[in-house]
Amino acid sequence: MASWLRRVLLAATAASAFGAPAVAGANDSEAPPPARQRELIRLLKQDCGSCHGMRLTGGLGPALTPQALRDKPAESLASTIVAGRAGTAMPPWRPFLTASEAEWLVARLQRGDTDAP
Numbered sequence: 001m002a003s004w005l006r007r008v009l010l011a012a013t014a015a016s017a018f019g020a021p022a023v024a025g026a027n028d029s030e031a032p033p034p035a036r037q038r039e040l041i042r043l044l045k046q047d048c049g050s051c052h053g054m055r056l057t058g059g060l061g062p063a064l065t066p067q068a069l070r071d072k073p074a075e076s077l078a079s080t081i082v083a084g085r086a087g088t089a090m091p092p093w094r095p096f097l098t099a100s101e102a103e104w105l106v107a108r109l110q111r112g113d114t115d116a117p
């Protein structure tokens with residue numbers, strides 16, 4: 001293996017091993033800044049929780065637990081958040097968050113990490 005390539009791989013491995021707590025997780029290179037993360041988690045607990053349950057275990061809306069979301073593609077969950085689901089009670093959240101913020105929330109939901117930073 002070319003030595004430059006090995007250096008790049010080593011750097012990437014070190015970043016994912018030691019950088020993880022600083023960034024929110026493996027693939028959220030576009031994680032929102034911490035203050036915005038707190039707002040998004042508050043939105044999740046208060047607004048989303050009003051339909052999906054205080055503990056996101058389901059209510060008027062289905063459970064948003066890691067078990068419930070495990071086999072669902074993240075992109076389609078994120079677009080459900082942004083665009084809502086026509087003909088159901090799930091409203092579009094486009095006015096309140098961006099597509100990448102919705103993806104960040106889905107990543108958090110799928111790994112059950114919904115505590116504010």
Ligand code: HEC
Nearest residue numbers: 044047048051060061062077080081085088089090091093
């Ligand atoms: C007014 C009630 C209501 C609110 C508030 C609400 N939802 Fe929903 N949500 C629903 C309903 C009902 C569904 C199921 C729609 C269907 O039948 O396909 C749903 C579906 C979803 C799904 C798809 C779940 C799946 O298993 O496919 C996701 C993800 C989701 N909501 C996330 C959110 C998030 C995040 C918020 C807050 C930003 C939120 N919802 C707020 C009612 C709500």
